[in-house]
Amino acid sequence: NAGVMQNPRHLVRRRGQEARLRCSPMKGHSHVYWYRQLPEEGLKFMVYLQKENIIDESGMPKERFSAEFPKEGPSILRIQQVVRGDSAAYFCASSPPANTEAFFGQGTRLTVV
């Protein structure tokens, strides 16, 4: 059973470009969460999704950020018009429906230049 898979592991974008981060949950897991870790900061919740539904996006910045978890395929975190302050490690986690233990991926490290 493969773990939570995130790609790419490292992503470099110029200011103003779009960043797309992908997350494939563990097999059998239908809950996906995105967290962001800024330098010298703790991990902060961004969004919680189930298949085709956003359950809680209270941690998402109001502009430029969006997330989806389609019926088929991975969950996508999209950041439009990136700025230097978006540079961070973005982690995806998944959990099965009846269990609240979260398993994390290796993260995507976004650098905006």
Add this chain to the structure above:
Amino acid sequence: KQEVTQIPAALSVPEGENLVLNCSFTDSAIYNLQWFRQDPGKGLTSLLLIQSSQREQTSGRLNASLDKSSGRSTLYIAASQPGDSATYLCAALEQGGSEKLVFGKGTKLTVNP
């Protein structure tokens, strides 16, 4: 609003020493508390999960306790080894609809050979 604090922020010990990492949370309405390990530039590895109805969990040289009434959890590491060097994070899973983890900033542990 749930806040999670970890003390100390950093800890350096000689190999073989037993040690305790502390975690406190402000709101006792949690589903569980989870301890993670994070190596530099890597993802999070789940170490132990304590359900809100439990008092402790053990895995090998690790023992985690939970006291909901006082808002505290501890991670005990026995006979520490250089390979235990990493940042240890605790996270509380909030009740109330959204299954989001609230993280502390971590304790950076260095075990010296």
